[in-house]
Amino acid sequence: MCSTDRIPDPAEEEDARTTDAVFTSLLEDSAEELYEQAPCGYLSTLMDGTIAKINATLLEWLGMERSRVVGRMRFTDLLTVGGKLYHETHFAPLLQMKGEASGIALDIKGATGRMPVLVTSRVKTSEDGAPLLIRTTVFDARDRRAYETELLRGRRAAEEARRQAEADRVRLQEALAVLQQSLLPAELPAVPGMEASSHYHTASPDLLGGDFYDLFPLDLDTGRWAFFLGDVCGKGPQAAAVTSLARYTLRAAALHDPDPLNALTTLNTVLHDRYSRGEGRYCTAIFGVLEPNDGHVEVELASGGHPSALIQRADGSADFLPTPGGMLIGVLSQADFSAARARLLPGDTLLLYTDGLTEARTGPDRVLYGDEALRSFAAAQPAHGPQALITALTGLLASFGDGLDDDTALLALGVPAPLTAPRSDDLT
Template sequence: MCPAADGGEPVRRERPADDHTAFAALLEDSAEDLYEHAPCGYLSTLLDGTIAKVNTTLLDWLGYERGDLVGERSFSDLLTVGGRLYHETHYAPLLRMQGEISGIALELRAADGSRLPVLVTSTVKTGGNGQPLLIRTTVFDARDRRKYEEELLRARREAEREREELKRLNTTLQQTLLPSALARVPGLEVAAHYHIASADRVGGDFYDLFPLSAGTWGLFLGDVCGKGAGAAAVTSLVRYTLRAAAVYDPDPAAVLTNLNTVLNHEYHGADPRFCTVVFGLLTFSGGAGEGFRITLAGGGHPPALLMSADGGAEYAHMPGGQLIGVLPHPHIATRTLRLAPGDTLLLHTDGLTEARTAPAAEGERRRDRYGDDALLAFAGALGPTTAPGAVAAVRDLLTTLGPGVDDDTAVLAISVPRPEAARSGL
C-alpha cells in the first residue's frame, strides 16, 4: 500500500498475476527436484550394498552416469581401499546393530580416479514388521573441511617445530648461565645438578665454584625472581657481578652488598629485580686431613644443609638475611662453619622444598609441599654421605616427585673425604 498523493486513503498496489505465478513456482519445487539437486549427495542401497538410487548431486561430484552405478555397483565399490576395509569391519557391522551411523569421514573414488573426502550418514529403513528393507545414505562434501583440517595440521606442525626450536634455544641459553665445569679443589669433593622444570622457559637458578687465590675459593648458589629472557639477563648479571665482587673484596657480606648495589642501580622503579643467594668463602682450615673453613653469607635464601660424619644433619641457619636487590641497605646474615673429614654441605634452591607431593583435594586450592622438615629428614637418612652421593640422591628425589617439581631446582654440594677414602681413591 502507498499513501495517496492528496493525503487521503492509501492506494493498494496489486501484484501482477504473472509475478504471483513466478513466485509460486519458485516455492513449489517438486520433491524429486529437491532430492536430485540437494546440496548433499543421496543414495539408497539394497541390504547387500547394491546401489538402487542416487541423486544428481552425487553423480556430478563423482563424474558418473546414473547407469554406471544403479544396479551395477555397491556402495563399498565407491570407497578407497582403506575406506572399503573400514566399511566392512566397522561401518557396516555398526549400522546393522544400531540401525544408524552418522558423521563418518571417508573418501570416495571419482570416475577419473581422484578422491573426494566426504562425511557419511546412513540409516536403515524398515518395513511395518520391523524388517530392514534398504539403506539410505547422505553424503556431505568435506573438501573444504579437509583443507581446513590440513591447514590446522600444518599450523600445528609448524607450532611444534617452533616450540622445539625454542626449547633448543632455551637449553642453550640455560647452559650459558651455568659453569661449564666446577673448579677442582684439592682435598674436596664437589658435585652439582640443575633440574629444569619446564623446557619452554629459562629459569633463574644459578651456582658456581671458582678459585680466588692460593688456598681460597668462592662459591655461590641462588635464584633470580621470574623466568624467561628477562630472568636470564638478570641471572647473567648476578653471576658475573658475584665473581667480580669476590675478586675485589672476598668477604662474603661485602660480595652480597656489592651485588645489591648493582641490582638496585640496574633495576629499579616499575621493574625491580631481586634474587635470593648464598655466597661462601672456602679456605683450608689447617694441615692435611684438617678439613675446610667456610664462611657463608645469606640474602633471603634457604639455609644450607650440613650432613656430618657421624650421620647427623642440621640446617646452617642464618637468621635475618634479606632479599638482594629489594632494599638499598639489606641485612646480610653470615655464619662460619668447619667442614671436617666426612662432612658434606648441601646448598639448594627452593624449587626442591616447594615441590608438590600431593594434589589438592577437590574444591581446595592448597597442595601439600615437600617442605624443610621433609628435606631435613631426607638428609638425615643419607648421612654420612659425600657430595656426589648427596646430589645423586636429590636427583632421584626430584625424579620421584615428577610433575610436582614446577620450579627449576639447583643443588651444589661439597664434602671432605675421610682419610681412609682419600687414601683408597674412593
C-alpha cells in the first residue's frame, strides 16, 4: 500500500514549537518594557527640566532609585559641573531656538563616576505649538570617549615626535654647518698687491657638500701664493672625508713641490690608493700659483676635469682660460692633467667656480644656465674687482631659486686697478 503522506519528524516539530514561542514572547513584549530595557537611556522632563519619566537603563547607569529621581531632580542635576555650564550656555538655548539638539557630548554623574554620553533632545509640542515637555535619549559614549582619548594621545605623541624631530634636525644642521665651515678657510688671507673674495652656497642644510677651496702663501719672500678650488663627487660624510683629504693633500703637496701639475698628480695618487679598493671616490680640481711681477701677476694653473677658469678683464671683456683634456682625479692610477698660463693686469679678475653654477636650471623650462651665459654675465659686470664680481654672482645664484640644486663654490682673485687721479677741473 502506497501513501503520499509524510510521517512527521519529531525534531522539526520541536523547532517549530520553539519558533512559535519566540514570536509569541515578542508579541507579548509591551512598549513599556521596551522603553525600560532599551540599550540607551530615555527620560522626559518638564520644560523647566524637572524629570517626569526615566527608564531603567539610565537609572542603572546613574546608580539611583526611580523614587529619588522622578519629580525630585532636574536633568541638569545629573550632569557634571562642566556639563551644567554647557547645558545652560549651548544646549538649552539650542533647544529653545530649534526645538531639538542632536549628538551633544556631555558627562553625567554615573554610579562609577563620570560617564561620557551623547545626548539628543527634542521638544514635544501641543497641537497649537505650545511646548509641553522635552524627550531626551542618552547614549553610552564610554567606548567612543576612550577611542577619542587614545586618538588624542596618539596625536599628541605624534606632535611631540614632530617637534623632537624638528629640534634634532636643527641641531644636525648646526653641526653640519660647523663641519662644513671646518672644510673651508675661515676667511681668505690678505695677499699683498692683490684682492681675493669667495662665496660658498649650500644647496641643502641637511647634507654636507663636497666643494672646497683655499688660498695660502708659498714663499713670502718672493710673494708666491697657491690657490685651489675643487668638487668632490657625492654628498654626505663620505664626501666630506674626501674633501678634507683633498684639501690637506694639496696644501702639503704645494709646500713640497708647488708645480700645479705635480700637485694634482700627488692628489690623484693619494685618492686612488685610498679608495680604489672600495667604493671609488674622485674629484675635480684646479690648482694654481700666483707670482707678482712688475705691476702684474703671473698665473700658472692645472686642471683635473674641472670647469675652465674665467678671466674678467679691465677693458670689460670676459673669456675662459681653457684647460681641455684634464682627467678626473682619483679614478686611474695614472692621470693626465691640463696646464695653462695667464697674466693678470691691473683691473683683471680670475674666477674659479664649481659646476653648480653653470649646471643650474633657469626659467619655466628649466634650461641649463651654461658656460656662455656665465661668460656674458661676467662681461656685463663692471670690472670693479673680485669682491664686486662675487657679490654679483651671489645675487645670480639667489635668482636661480630651486633651479640651483647643487653646492657652489666661488673664488675670485684679482689685481686692483690703479686709482684714477682727479682732473684739475674737478678740484675747482
